[in-house]
Amino acid sequence: MQAKAPRGTFDVMPGEIFKWHHIEKTIKETAEIFGYSEIRTPIFEHTELFERGVGDTTDIVSKEMYTFKDRSNRSLTLRPENTASCVRAFIEHSVAGGILPAKWYYLGPMFRYDRPQAGRYRQFHQFGVEAFGSNNPQLDAEIISLLLQILTKLGLQDYELHLNSVGCPQCREVYRKQLVGYIGPFKDQLCADCLARYEKNPLRVLDCKVPSCQEAIAGFPYIYDYLCADCLEHYSKLRNTLDDNQIDYVHDNQLVRGLDYYTNTAFEVHIPQIGAQSAIGGGGRYNGLVKACGGPNIPGIGFAMGLERLLLALESLDDQQYKDxxxxxxxxxxxxxxxxxxxxxxxxxxxxxxxxxxxxxxxxxxxxxxxxxxxxxxxxxxxxxxxxxxxxxxxxxxxxxxxxxxxxxxxxxxxxxxxx
RNA sequence: GUGGGUGUAGCUCAGUUGGCUAGAGCACCAGAUUGUGGCUCUGGGGGCCGUGGGUUCGAGUCCCAUCAUCCACCCCA
The missing domain is CATH 3.40.50.800 (Anticodon-binding domain)
Incomplete structure (x- = not known):
């Protein structure tokens, strides 16, 4: 019996808890100012929910889940993220029959079996929001604005917002076929990982950091060049809204999110100073997810933000101001x-x-x-x-x-x- | 899953080419005349030297393994 928290987990001792209280308070207040209400879902769910909702080809589902059998032999999984649970709750409680959009936020622990490093833990905490029932790009802008306002309120200035559109299933399929055609002849130049990506999710080859892969794919078109009229319009409306509200961003052709359910808008916010795991928050649109999980055809958008990473970024700030x-x-x-x-x-x-x-x-x-x-x-x-x-x-x-x-x-x- | 660094007191670390009862600073506790804090001084408690093997007369120091931790890859929050 050793007195040691399991690998990748940690205690927040009483002397440190004020930091958590401070960011939690700021987050909740801001979310509520934006019209979002808290939802609390179970820490574990049926394994199948994540397999279908997150996508069984993703790293999260294929190798990072804490899955166990309960005493009645049900397969359950500690939630690796919270969007799938929100979608499940949205469907289970027939929320689509009420007032839309439904604007929710959550705050709590998530679990992924990953190798720990700076800003990455096996039990970590996310704040996130989900908005169901509107495809208006102004809502995309609202969500981004909410994320950035929290950072600003906490005193963080040096962040970078990256933005892209991954299109809809139709235009992405056209692009995917083209890309596979382009990459085909260069297959032997790709790294082992990219070879696997080529089969499963060829878009992800584009953001590989291995130099030989970058050379092989140099000059290939991006998804942006293949967006259909509707997707392009959605994306430009979002960009106009951000511009109108003085929100700076970088259009990032290589931003391709790992989760299968994203459509249209994808974004990430980075704070480079906190190390290799610099993504403090990220999210996007998932218009096909609710239907894919057995619900009505309702669009959705959301993001998640890592609280440990937020704390890392805040460490340089003066602690005294929060102490009483x-x-x-x-x-x-x-x-x-x-x-x-x-x-x-x-x-x-x-x-x-x-x-x-x-x-x-x-x-x-x-x-x-x-x-x-x-x-x-x-x-x-x-x-x-x-x-x-x-x-x-x-x-x-x-x-x-x-x-x-x-x-x-x-x-x-x-x-x-x-x-x- | 892969690679590299590091594991000595609660914390930050020293520990010389292996050699006496393993040290410092901070923290903690107690004193510095009778009921009074922060500074200073004095004293004190506290260490399976990560764990398990091995080499040796002798290992904190060398070798192997293992675990943990940190950083990076990967992936992402």
Whole structure:
């Protein structure tokens, strides 16, 4: 039995949790300003949901899922992402029969069996949004804008937005056939990975980083050159909307997302400083997904954002601004015979909503002062022989060192006036 | 799944060509005259030297394996 969290997982200890609270709060507030409501789906789902919803040729499904059998021999899988679950919930609860678009957000842990490295964990956390029931490119722009606004609110400036369109099944099929024809003669120049991509998902050969592959495919057309009239219009409307709203982006012909269900808009936001895993968020349109999962023919769009990566990017920022005094007052008991009395006072303070604590380890008076200081107390209440006899308390302000005596009956008011 | 780096106290690290009871700083605890914090000084607790083998009179130091961790590939958040 070793005390060690499993590989690729980690604890967020109490001293660090304020960072998480801060980004979670910012994220939720922003999503709600944009009109998105939280949805919580199960941490595990039927394995089949991910196989169909994510695509069984993807790396995620083919080699990264935590899949297990339950006691009734059902095959279940810890969610590797949350879009498939949202689609399932959308269908299961017949949301399409209500007001559309349905605008949802989620926040929670995801699981992928990957080799850990900077910004990549086996249990990691994503924030994401999904909007079902509109194909309006303004909605694509809204989603991108939401993602960027969160980054801005958190104080992150140095991000890059990459944008592309992967077309619809019709124009992509035309392009795919052309591309296969182009690549065919150069097959022997491709790396082993690209040879596999050539068979399964030839578009992905385009963003291979192996130099020999890049040489082999140099000059080949991109999907952009094959977009049909509708897809091209969708893409230019999106770009116009972004331009109108001063959102900078880079058109990236090589941005081809790994998940099978994407149509039209694809985007990624990178923060290069955080390492090789620099994609802090990414997403796109998935107009065929709801139908593919057995629902009505309803379009959708969404993105996901990695919270650990967000934290990495935020690490350079000043921590202090998020920290607060942990305690309003510390109750220092200078004489052991008043221990019982101190517990009663503590109870009153806490009932009055004052953040208060005391020593439980028999510290001396001096040590209690040190302890109060380390706990970040604004003030200390001194309780000893003198105070008990005169029915008062001594109140010390830890910042100003000022000390006053207050009648026992007025303790709560005095604390609020003197310290808070 | 592949490659490289690293594993010594809670944390950051020293530890000379293998050789006495394994060290420092920070952190923690206790003192520095009687009921008072941050600075300073003094003292103290705490180490299967990642784990398991091997070489040797002798291994923290060398060799092998294994695990973990970090970084990169891959993929992605």
């Amino acid at each position: 005094h942990k305690l309003d007052v510390f109750l220092a008991v200078m004489d052991g015979k008043y221990e019982a009395q101190s517990v009663k006072i503590l109870t009153q303070l806490r009932q009055a909503g004052i953040k208060a604590d005391k020593d439980y380890n028999g510290r001396s008076g001096k040590a209690q002062m040190k302890y109060a200081d380390k706990l970040g107390a604004r003030g200390v209440i001194l309780l000893g022989e003198d105070e008990m006899r005169r029915n008062i308390y001594t109140l010390r302000n830890m910042d100003s060192k000022e000390q006053i005596e207050v009648p026992a009956d007025h303790l709560i008011d005095a604390i609020k006036k003197f310290l808070i």
